[in-house]
Amino acid sequence: MFKQVTIQADQRGLLFRKGSYMKKLQPGTYRYWSGLQTTVVVMDMAKPFLVEGRELQLFLHDEDLVRELEIVQVRDHEYVLHYEDGQFIQLLKPGTYAYWNILKNHTFLHADVRNPELPAEIDRSILPRLAVHVQAWEIASYETGYVFYDHVLQRELAPGKYYFWKGPVSVMVKPVDGRQQQMELSGQEIMTEDKISLRLNFVCQYKIVNPIRSLEMKSFDEQIHIQLQLILREYVGTLKLDELLKRKEDIASFVLSRLQEKGEAFGIHFLSAGVKDVILPGEMKDILNTVLLAEKKAQANLITRREETASTRSLLNTAKLMEDNPTLFRLKELEFLEKICEKIGSISLTGGGDLLDRLDSLIGEKKAARK
Known part of the structure; x- marks a missing residue:
């Protein structure tokens, strides 16, 4: 078959x-x-x-x-x-x-996966079909990146998108932000030399100038935060409350100078610093408000006494001038009559005689009565 x-x-x-x-x-x-x-x-x-x-x-x-x-x-x-x-x-x-x-x-x-970075010959348009075998990292325009193979630094990465094989070599890309950054210390409780507890809100701005140094430090932001706390305690702890409130503006310059001394160790450059708020305990606020109110009342009374003294001195000088100059005295009388007429709507007189003579005799009678 x-x-x-x-x-x-x-x-x-x-x-x-x-x-x-x-x-x-x-x-x-x-x-x-x-x-x-x-x-x-x-x-x-x-x-x-x-x-x-x-x-x-x-x-x-x-x-x-x-x-x-x-x-x-x-x-x-x-x-x-x-x-x-x-x-x-x-x-x-x-x-x-x-x-x-x-x-x-x-x-x-x-492609040798012992060298994790994808070869340039691979067309990036096919990468979606390789997603299971490829990992991507992106470095923004304001960042500097560093690639590590098995935790060993390999090289610096410029802004862009990078692809690596998922293979026997562990790949880690760490970006470092090169923009100006800000750190805030909110509600930091500190005790002054005279044992008064207060809270400070403080802020500082900085830029990372040595990215490698910042990557070498564990908990980079936390270490800066702690350093800022220590410097504030160092300054505030040597001053009494009254001194601190008077020299509040000096805190920023002191802290900034101390931070700049330590900036190289962190790989950063501190740009500015400042106090946002000084928050006192409730009972201390009441005491300070009472003191402030008393000071303002005393200042107001002092100003009132000065004005009264100046007014009395002016009246005394005027009286001396009128006593030595009858014409000036007569002008003052006429000024007084003018003010009386401004307050009176109409004047009724009985009997004959001139109006000015009658008013003059009226003033003369008042003077005689006062004597």
């Missing part, structure tokens, strides 16, 4: 006899006696060369077959990008692969 097998132009056949591979079959029709335990496996040349249940090494002794195959070996420390006719198809993991090279042109790009 015969078996017939037809192999198309885009196919190849693999002839097995008693389970052992014999040779490759070209397109055509073949007939075999079934008693010879002969089988033919028909291979689609558009698909990878893969025979179920058989290792690739069993076929590599056939030179005729190998000439029509593109064989690629991916080592343990590699990823290989597989392209067909220039189009990315897949990423190959460690192993050995074979593809028919008759219908399509196969090319391979080897």
